[in-house]
Amino acid sequence: MQATTHDSVTQRTAPGSRDLALFGGRPAFDRPLHVGSPNIPDRKRLFRRIEEALDRGWLTNNGPLVREFEERLRELTGAAHVLATSSGTAALEVLVRARGLSGEVIVPSFTYVATVHALQWQGMTPVFADIDPDTGTLDPGHVEQLITPRTSGIVGVHFWGRPCRTDALRRVADENGLALLYDAAHALGSAVDGRPVGSLGDGEIFSFHATKFINAFEGGAVATSDPALAETVDRMRNFGFGPGREVLTHGTNAKMNEISAAMGLTALEHIDEIIAANVLRFEHYRAGLAGLPGVRLRTPGAGERSNHQYVVMEIDSAVTGTGRDQLLRLLHAENIVAQKYFHPGCHRMRPYALRSETHQPLPLPGTEQLAERVLVLPSGLAVTPADVDRICEVVRLALTAGPAH
Ligand SMILES: Cc1ncc(COP(=O)(O)O)c(C=O)c1O
Numbered sequence: 161m162q163a164t165t166h167d168s169v170t171q172r173t174a175p176g177s178r179d180l181a182l183f184g185g186r187p188a189f190d191r192p193l194h195v196g197s198p199n200i201p202d203r204k205r206l207f208r209r210i211e212e213a214l215d216r217g218w219l220t221n222n223g224p225l226v227r228e229f230e231e232r233l234r235e236l237t238g239a240a241h242v243l244a245t246s247s248g249t250a251a252l253e254v255l256v257r258a259r260g261l262s263g264e265v266i267v268p269s270f271t272y273v274a275t276v277h278a279l280q281w282q283g284m285t286p287v288f289a290d291i292d293p294d295t296g297t298l299d300p301g302h303v304e305q306l307i308t309p310r311t312s313g314i315v316g317v318h319f320w321g322r323p324c325r326t327d328a329l330r331r332v333a334d335e336n337g338l339a340l341l342y343d344a345a346h347a348l349g350s351a352v353d354g355r356p357v358g359s360l361g362d363g364e365i366f367s368f369h370a371t372k373f374i375n376a377f378e379g380g381a382v383a384t385s386d387p388a389l390a391e392t393v394d395r396m397r398n399f400g401f402g403p404g405r406e407v408l409t410h411g412t413n414a415k416m417n418e419i420s421a422a423m424g425l426t427a428l429e430h431i432d433e434i435i436a437a438n439v440l441r442f443e444h445y446r447a448g449l450a451g452l453p454g455v456r457l458r459t460p461g462a463g464e465r466s467n468h469q470y471v472v473m474e475i476d477s478a479v480t481g482t483g484r485d486q487l488l489r490l491l492h493a494e495n496i497v498a499q500k501y502f503h504p505g506c507h508r509m510r511p512y513a514l515r516s517e518t519h520q521p522l523p524l525p526g527t528e529q530l531a532e533r534v535l536v537l538p539s540g541l542a543v544t545p546a547d548v549d550r551i552c553e554v555v556r557l558a559l560t561a562g563p564a565h
Contacts, residue, residue, distance in 0.1 A: 188554050189495035189547070195470070196371030197542035201430035209422035218418060222398075225421035230381070232428050233366070236349065237358025239383035241390030244421065245397055248345045248367025250414035251380035252278035255363045256313070257410075258382075258392040259339050263310035268298050269505035270527040271317040275343045276506045279315065287311070288507045293526040295461065296320055296472075300328035307332075313339035318347035318357055320470040320501070320536075322460065326352065326360045341365075344383075348374055349435055349467040358383040363393075368424050373434055373469035373540060376424030379416050434541065438468035441539045441548050445471050448552025452559060454479025458534075470501065471537040473555075474530075480559050484533055490558045491535075496551050501536040 200206070213225060220226075226244050233242040245251040256265070256279060265279050269288040279286045290302045296319040303314055314333055316324035324342065333340035344350075345367035347357040358364050363386070368379035382393045392409065395402060400411030416424075427434070442457075449455055458472040477483045482490075484500070491498050505527040506512055537551060 187493060187495040188550060192495045192497050193538040193543050193547060193551070194497045195499045195501070195536050195538050195540075197538075197540050198370045198375055199373055199427060199430075199434055199541045201434065201541070202426055205429070206422055206426045209426060210419055213418040213422060220415055220417040222415070223418040223421070225418045225425060226416050229376075229416070229421040229425045229428070232425065233358070233381055233383065236356065236428070236431070237364075237383045238356045239358045239364070240385040241383070241387065241393075242358075243382045243390060243393045243397060244416035244424075245380040245382065245414045246416055246420075247378050247414075248343075248365055248369060248380035249274045249278050250397070250412070251365035251367075251382045252315075252341075252343060253282055254393055254396045254412065254414050255341060255365055255382050255384075256282050256284065256315070258389055258396050259313065259341065259363060261313045261339060261341075263312050264308060265313050265315055266298075266303050266306050266311060267315045268317050268319070268527070269507040269524050270296065270502065270530060271319065271343065271506060272345070272502055273506050273509060274345075275315065275317055276512065280511070284312075285310075286506075286512070288505070288512075288524060288527075290524040290526045291319070291530065292325075293529050295322055295325070296458070296530060297322055297324040298329060299526060300325055300332050303329065304332050304336075307336050307338070311336070311338060313341060315341045315343060316361070317343040317345075318350060320458065320472050321347045321350045321466045321468070322458075323347065323350055323352040323357055323360065323464060326355075339363075345369075345372070345380075346470065347467065348372075349431060349465075351465040353463045359385065362386060363389055368420070373438065373467060374424065374427045374431060376416065376420035376427070379420045379424055381416075435467050437541055438539060440545055441543060442468045442471055444545045444548040445473075445537060445539075445552060448549055449473070449555060452556060455555070455559065469539070471539045472501075473498075473535045473537055474533050475535065476533065482559055484535055487555070487558055488535060491551075491554065494554050496538060496554060498538065499536045500531075501534065503531045505531050 230242045276286045342361040342364040344364045350357045363384040366381045368376035396411040397414040400409040402408040454476040460466040
């Protein structure tokens with residue numbers, strides 16, 4: 161099977177020819193290669209944990225697996241408290257409520273829509289700040305310009321696992337009396353100057369959705385070192401109940417169940433191996449795409465550690481002559497299911513573009529630039545290093561064949 165798929169790439173005529181199989185022959189891969197295929201490192205251990213949970217008859221409501229999962233996350237993030245939740249979105253909704261945010265909250269437009277929806281769903285007005293196109297994370301200078309008397313907080317996103325410029329954002333937040341929270345859905349295991357993500361903001365959230373490199377089918381968590389905030393999050397994720405079953409606050413059902421925790425724990429036991437596998441694939445991409453004009457792979461900044469779950473390729477179509485969307489179509493035809501993570505910016509999505517209270521200065525040039533240029537390539541355990549080498553061959557072929565398509 162491997163040989164056949166490999167042949168379908170290598171037996172093509174030379175780059176530059178218009179007879180490339182790429183544009184009409186068999187796909188390069190006979191199975192689709194995705195971004196974010198689930199990593200399932202140890203099925204036996206997972207099934208054993210699930211059996212034990214079933215035998216205990218304790219399936220949810222702060223069970224032993226959830227507590228163990230939270231403990232492992234505390235160790236990993238350095239946060240004093242971690243509260244597991246049913247999803248990353250639920251974690252953010254609970255966190256912003258628990259921290260008492262209201263009115264306007266500054267957030268990047270360049271994020272997955274869940275970040276922005278969570279604020280809006282809690283009755284807040286998301287105010288879109290631009291990102292620095294070099295890092296893909298919030299531009300602290302632009303954040304500062306957007307602060308009004310109605311602003312209550314900043315929600316940064318450690319996008320693609322890259323930590324935000326947290327020292328600059330902290331200064332802006334402190335000088336203006338604002339909460340500083342982070343959406344760390346992409347960034348478990350990432351760090352900056354030895355400080356792990358999860359310990360950078362007043363509170364941070366993680367996602368363990370099936371597409372994340374550590375997954376719990378669905379799941380999330382809030383990390384914080386503020387004991388009062390942790391207590392409120394703990395209550396709010398469980399209908400507002402206090403320790404004595406008295407309802408002490410408003411709340412919702414955002415609890416994680418034991419089956420999800422079994423999956424999350426089992427994956428966490430392999431986090432170092434999975435990150436090493438991500439790094440290996442990243443290095444294969446780096447070598448395979450080296451020297452290709454108009455193509456750049458994003459790399460961690462100085463002092464940063466990344467989990468490398470996303471391999472992000474930036475395309476300068478003025479150089480390649482092939483646009484990002486054109487390349488994406490070609491890759492999809494070859495069963496290389498790369499993704500635009502994310503496009504368009506949230507400020508261009510219907511519910512936000514049409515709202516009447518919008519007041520942010522448009523356009524957001526860093527957001528627009530990045531949203532038009534980036535592609536996330538397949539990676540993770542389901543994609544072998546040999547697959548990566550072949551993907552690079554296809555990308556090369558596609559970009560050097562010229563605009564014949
Ligand atoms: C940046 C970001 N924030 C929030 C979420 C929401 O997490 P969940 O799907 O666990 O609700 C996701 C992805 O799923 C995400 O990519």
